[in-house]
Amino acid sequence: RWISEYFHKGKNADDRLESNEAKEVLAEMNIQIEESQIDTVIQKLDTDQTGALNLEEFTKFYNVMTAREEIEELFDKYAVDGENLKVHELMEFLTQEQKVANDAKDCKQLIEKLEPNSELKKKNLLSLQGFTLYLQSAEGDVFNHTHDEVYQDMTQPLSHYFIASSHNTYLLEDQLRGPSSKEGYVRVLLKGCRFLELDCWDGDDGEPVIYHGYTLTSKVLFRDVIEAIGRYAFKASPYPVFLSLENHCSVVQQRALAAHMVNILGDSLCNIPSTPDMQELPSPQRLRGKIIVKVLGNADDRLESNEAKEVLAEMNIQIEESQIDTVIQVHHSASLFRHSKKKTIKLAKELSDLVNICEAVHFHSFQHSRENDMPYNISSIKEGKANHLVEEQAADFIDHTKRQLVKIYPSGGRVDSSNIDPYLYWAVGCQIVALNYQTPCDQMDLNLGLFRQNGRCGYVLKPEALRDVPARYDPEYIISASAPLMQVISGLQLPTPEGEGSGGSAVDPYVKVQVYGVPADCAEDGTDVVKNNGFHPVWNCDMSFPLTFPDLALVRFEVKEHDTMSDSETIGQFSLPVSSMQQGYRHVHLLSKDQEDLSPAALFIHVSLQ
Template identity: 35%
Template sequence: MGPCLSTPSGAGSLHLDSMRERETDDFFQTVSRVFHPKFDVAGEVFKGYFDEQTRVITKQSLERFFRDAQHELPPDELEDEYDVTAAFDAFVLARDNFVVGKSVVDESTMHEPMSHYFINSSHNTYLSGDQLLSNSSTDAIKRALLHGCRVIELDCYDGGKDGPIIKHGGTRTKPITFRSAIAAIGADAHTVSEYPVIVTLENHCCVAKRAEMADILKEELGEKLAVPASGNMAAWPSPASLRGRVIIRDKLKHKQDKKKGAGASSETPAAAEEIPDDDDDEEGDDEPDTADAADEPETDAATRLKSLVTVENAKFKTFEEAMSGEKLFSCSWGEAKLLSRVKKTEKPVVTAFTEKHLLRCYPAGHRFMSDNYDPSPAWSVGAQMVALNFQANDKPMWINRGKFIANGNAGFVRKPKYLLDPALRGAPSSPRRTWSVTVVAGSGWDNFKDAELVGAPDTYVKVSVTGTVSDAKTCTTGTFTDQRVGPKAQPYFNETFDFPVTEPELAVLLFTVYDKDTVSQDDFLAQYSCPVSMLRPGVRVVPLYNEAGRYIGKGKNAKACLVVKVATEK
């Protein structure tokens, strides 16, 4: 399946079901409660806890179910007995019985250097579609921020009388003004998370236009704009120290100044119009050696934007040089360069680098359709900013959304100790825990009645552990088919899969639902993802989303879900 692109056209398209499920009772008020008549889902869930002859579960048995199966305290004021189907409806399809618990920010973990966190990051954030022909859009920026993104990338060019512009160089993408992009960031930078937004600039502007950019940043962001102290930082600031702030990531020296002269002005400098090669360390290969740009004039215009840069973007040379110097910096690697360097370098060397410096990774230049790469290899070596195309509703984006559910959707997730502590350098070598996931049954399958032109859809569920290279595993249920609509359309599987996990701090559990097709690629129907470390033991509900993160179910059709059992053992 190719990427499905979001093309924001207004506030109505900025849906956030996957972010809002905790805020209201809406999901469980409208979730489908119909199951296949041949499968006793309530009986399966409460097996061993109720009288199979009378189908009655007593208060004492229900309390035991909550303690032993759900690993939680039973509700107060239970009735003396329940019909088992009524108990299933009241206590399984119940408010907050999601497969993960409510995620809250652990503020005690937010005071470490920024290099100690995975940061929810986007690539070419301003694009509403593909990389060659789509429009630049402030709605695309807004959508990324409202989906928890903390790193916004802007490709900056000189523009004309309306000031610097944002566009994808060397393409026919339509621009927006730099001012409108910064205004959009200022408006929603902290709507979802109070923690800092990093604006990373791929900056092709001349000195005069960069000075204009500095003025725009100050005017549009005001007190939100973090202005760093002069001199080299001894340590990266913490997310907590930058609450409510926007910080700038940019180069301090620019190749176009050397090529065109410091005061030159053009809408699109020639060097910037090249489409980046996947092997470049920097997108557009726009980072000069220090010696090449040492003669940049330190005029007031030249220093105005430079004085606002908190995170210096510099060209990576060698691990030895990066670790021997005291200066902190950030660099960018394309996905191919990341894999190449990781393959050629001992993992402890890479993780030591990412503990000290900030590493941003980005999609290959050949991904013209804005599809994404697997973020797992980058996370596995501690890369903080794994930039993805947020407009592409594909598997890597689903994984990314699942990962950043953690820590209250703050957009900053602390890396595990073994990626930070030299004494623990390197991931554990053997599984630390095994998770068992049983896909019991589904409901709300009337929503998929049109998946097949003729007959009922042939649906199956994939359950995957991803987000970590060492633990990647996918299991697939059998295929279910019966009727297109009604009770007999609802699938049942009751299949159990075991997932030994070595790196639970990195692992993401992904559910995907497909319609099997014998003559073409199987059709995607639904998805859900979450951090493995947040899974709740017991019988839980998995809400199902479409590719863009909106609940499956609208109009007359109730919302779709899976009922699953989760167990874990060390």
Template identity: 45%
Template sequence: MDPGGSHIEDDPDVKVMMAGSTLKKVKSRSWKKQRHFRLLEDAVTIWYKSRWAGKGHSTFSISDVEAVREGHQSEVLQSTAEEFPAELCFTLVFHGRQGNLDLVAKTPEEAKAWIEGVRKLIRKAQTMDEKERQDQWVRDWFLKADKNKDGKMNFKEVQTLLKMMNVEMNEDHALHLFTRADKSESGSLEIEQFVHFYKMLTQRDEVWKVFQDYSGDGENLLLEELETFLSMEQHEGGQSYQLAKMLIDRYEPSESAKRQDIMSLDGFQSYLCSQEGSIFKPKHLDLHQDMSQPLSHYFISSSHNTYLLEDQLLGQSSLEAYIKALKRGCRCVEVDCWDGSDGEPIVYHGHTFTSKILFRDVISTLKEYAFKASDFPVILSIENHCGVEQQTVMAQHLSKILGDTLLTTLLDGQVPQQLPSPQELKGKILLKAKKLNNPEDCLDETQTDEVSDEEAEDAESPSTGNPPARKKSKLSKELSDLVVYCKSVHFRDFEHARSNAKCYEISSFSENKAQARAKDEGTDFVRYNTRQLSRIYPDGLRTNSSNYNPQEMWNVGCQIVALNFQTAGLEMDLNDGLFRQNGCCGYVLKPDFMRDSNTQFSPDKPEERQGYKPLRLSIQVISGQQLPKVNQKEGSIVDPLVRVQIFGVPGDQGVKETPYINNNGFNPVWNETLHFDIHTPELALVRFEVEDHDRASRNDFIGQFTLPFTCIQAGYRHIHLLSKDGIAIPPASLFVNISISELT
């Protein structure tokens, strides 16, 4: 059986993986155990077990793996470097928040085969189209459920499998389809027959109804019928002829239909489930914004206490946390630096039991991963608790490791009147820290500088809650000289900033202080943020690494709204949603009324700004497809409901939901329409969340998708759901019909 067209099983590396290898799994310097690993026949599932564990085994899918790193690239393998040479070692990195798998092969050749083999399989999984992905998903389930591994399933086994897949269905109907799929009349289905059975099962009435509305003969859509559908329903405007031709070419499975320029129901359903049929405007996914404006004109994806993988008191500090944040497009990372015992600065959350990592290792990681997801600049926010000596060591590491990547001089040697643009700063790392003088001065004496608010607040010891006494802290000239466009200063008030502040001065605000100012001085805050950067960080009491709602800060134009990237939930969904546009580059251009220094905009009175044009958003929630089970252990099927939330200026915040549907996670149909009036569409985010209704306790989360209002495509659209970690969970989706009109 070939899962997707090209014969990857013939690849020599993949053959080694299928034959199986005994690899050492390493968890720490003291925990190293032999495990037998092999790639199953589906060329997607990796299976492993210990020699002694009897029946116990584990599996994971290639689609769970984000990357393979060679050699000593993880902290665990670095710590065992003397024992295991680099050419035997590799690390499998998983999507989301699942820990890495560190492995050691017996020979360099075996390590190479696994490294290259897994990489080829990841590439293959990424290039699968929607249809192949769906088929692969169905096959994965079949293999999971085929307990005796004979590649066959009788009706009873199929019923059990359907329940595992969240399908509750009429037994007679299921048996009828089973019999139709059982071509050989053997009383059991082989994998290909099961895929066929599943396809019959998933034929969707609601898609067929839409198709019928536009198809003259009820069998096919002619090119002009598809064109009419695209302009009438999908609001595709002028280019609907070319688009119709392209869609037939891309999504119609039948070659003869393609030749006649017609689309079958299968092709139509494929198109609706594709990228073009999704709710997100495809061109907004690409880098499409003007990147030549000053940095202060962009929202910037930003992380707080980037070194932490867990909570703020006992959690682990890790280089992996930096890698994960940077790969998600984060463009501002934070480093808390403290004096280390052997003259080497260390990074951890001061006065707590979080583990410690070396400053120089953080900088090496930054050098390697800073520009993998985006070419635009990374701001390195230093919270400096070191004495002058180790600050100088920090400066040496920064200069030596980062080299030309670190920006250390003004771009044109002129006194800047505005900040440079992301375009001008491509591939550069900027240091945000205290500075003894201004970038245009050339003073050289060491001055004293007061501890800033943020450092006083952030240095609060969680055990006592008392801020340390305000002390004068000396700054190292070497470190100070590396700061150019992000000089940290204490914020006094907006009046003072207007008359005295320089564009390269940046202040930090705790979430509470920022909220208070946003409430009382909204327009002043928006104006301040047209020229200067402001960084917002979570309250010191959030020891569990929870997050605040970033939307309130974006509403007043704050650029660096720092969140705990390690914590899944609504707040990170909003961050991912905002930064999903513009090529996931970590920079999003603010609306024009937030870039004008004389703006009258206030989030509380959106109607008073120029160009005010409120819109009505209507969402018909039609149906759901293959929603995942919340609880695999219990035999229960989900009772799904859809909740739609609007996040934006205070007057736009809203939430509405559909009723729940009993016992159907497979193809629930709601046909409920929800209406929202939106006064500042340019700032609004729309979040779709599916929950499992529970009478007795809180509803369980099933999946979500969040996107900017300005990126929504009207018409019949699919919303491809994401897990708590923001990872795709194909084929789970919602089918909706969206219309946007002017509010009269």
């Protein structure tokens, strides 16, 4: 079908492609061929001698140009007659190569679904074309599509799950001047995000607003945001949504916050009481369709002196260090004044009554938490302090997150809405790692890759070692071992990088494969560069990634355009957990930096999980 679409875009009034038109269509398809070769092939395929190609002739030309030798060799290995795969041959391929349990009935259904030739379909035979379609289909995907459904146990305490979480959810751009919008909440909810932030301030006419305080970001009505959340909270997932309110409001407008949530969200508000005898948090299953309210005072989102200097340097602003220190001191004095005034403001009872199983407390130490905190207490820790705790007290951190929720949030220095590395904190069991969903980057790829599994419901059950109370696990030590072997075989129809125009110029692609997980498992490998071929580059590059903790490992594939003059640009990427990878010959269907589908762009790989 898509060949036909390209043809009809380029055809003339006679429903044919002249030689020059065929060249333009090939350029659009990112196929580079010498003009003399194009003319020669057109002459051979122009059976009616018109000097141009009709759709049937152009389709034949395309098939000649797109023959994939690596797939033909694989097909010939199992098709004894060299023509078609019989049912028992397809069974053997699926069992031996793809490690897929199957029987004759399964194979017949696969042939019925994918074989384009109706006569072969009647005979239960799979042609090379049908075999290629299988490898490019969902059945041949590297991602295990049974994980498109919720398949994990959802009856364990909330603290046993990683939770898809956003930072400053209302922002669509940066932290200083960007717009605030209810659209930010809609976007992340539709991506399965379950933890939303709302910075609440007094607004005009008694209506509280949401915006990034003391900045030039625009404001959005709290009521409008709650209405959007009410409509979209459970569109992508039935499991609970957290509303984390940073409360900067007067008592009067706090009552307005509470009234809007009660009137708009109604029975969806969680009403499970937190009691002194609570031994563990309720489960996502028990909280289906519920919205959990968390109320927080001022977050420690100020810039320290050294952070301010770094930010100013990045902005190419030259100021004497002594002047910076003076300004910081004055600003801190103002902050302390604001803070002292806030301490005299009571929390409105109407708002306090909405808080139950997610009660915010200040984090002092792991020992203090063990002795004083309840399971329903949640602490928010800034990345700098969290990094120190990960480095110095990883085992204690893991024990803490088996029982209580922890939120990790970026430092105030990230004014460009850049993201923290979530894996650093997931490795010690932190459930809520708040990321700027509006920022496309490697870290967001990893986040969406982790939460691609389990039906994209926003909850992923942590590995047993991160939730089993008796176990003492340290991410520096081996608990299990495996060594996934990968071969990056070839690519298919790779576009030019985003922002470099439409696909006419050929690319020089290479593939970077990265493994993320506990520190011992982080690794990277890559292929050579293939010059001037984005349509069907072949690498046949073998890679091995020994893993100590495969249950937490994630693989990121990135295809890049080699550029000797500047940084290599990303063509496409895809991330997924090792536990969701299928073995055998598989296609990796690429996504853009903004997670848009780049089909038919893909990688063809072989995976062996040993």
